[in-house]
């Protein structure tokens with residue numbers, strides 16, 4: 001995509017706000033045609049989940065989930081599951097938006113659809129994302145799309161402005177065991193009163209940087225709160241494979257979705273050429289050096 005379209009997607013003021021606050025809210029940003037496709041696909045997977053085996057890794061269900069009364073918490077890696085979700089994340093509006101913020105060359109990381117079922121769908125405790133899947137920089141961001149109208153009662157995503165510039169917390173309890181959320185002591189250092197709860201009509205979009213402190217309350221309403229989330233980084237930001245969820249991001253993970261792979265990388269302040277991507281098959285140094293002088 002050229003710079004002309006990128007600059008039409010977001011204003012300078014929006015881009016500056018993202019950099020300053022670590023997040024953006026874009027009301028009713030996804031068009032009706034996409035919303036219909038995404039919601040039809042969501043409905044199909046809710047139907048499939050009714051009779052899915054408890055160990056079916058496509059779905060994360062609440063303990064009380066039954067065929068008659070489905071209670072889905074999350075659809076895992078929707079981009080790998082279905083062509084509609086794949087198009088949306090890998091070459092659709094979410095890709096366009098990621099590119100508008102991160103620049104021409106971007107890498108896709110993973111996706112999930114947090115459904116937060118009605119009448120008590122789980123809270124998400126305050127956390128930062130980057131500790132779950134560390135990268136070589138802090139460019140990763142997550143783009144969320146509310147598939148239904150969302151109000152305060154439904155557990156909208158809350159983000160603490162400017163927290164992306166602050167401390168990176170341990171996400172561990174007082175004994176050092178991983179909890180995936182800030183400890184009580186750490187929470188005292190965060191200005192939770194300033195949290196901005198992002199809501200709006202279906203099609204509203206959230207964008208948050210991987211270092212922003214965020215979380216959401218349980219859904220106490222009688223309506224579900226599906227939030228389709230997809231994560232991207234700059235192409236020259238590399239996931240640290242083997243740390244956290246980086247090795248488990250699904251088969252679409254880690255591909256460059258816009259622009260090209262970098263020819264050079266910088267590590268520890270030193271620049272060096274990056275070899276081509278041989279992940280689809282490497283032979284040997286003999287083969288690679290053959291006839292190359």
Ligand SMILES: O=C(O)CCC(=O)C(=O)O
Nearest residue numbers: 114124156157215216227
């Ligand atoms: O669904 C939400 O409200 C927040 C999701 C989130 O932060 C996550 O899944 O990492």
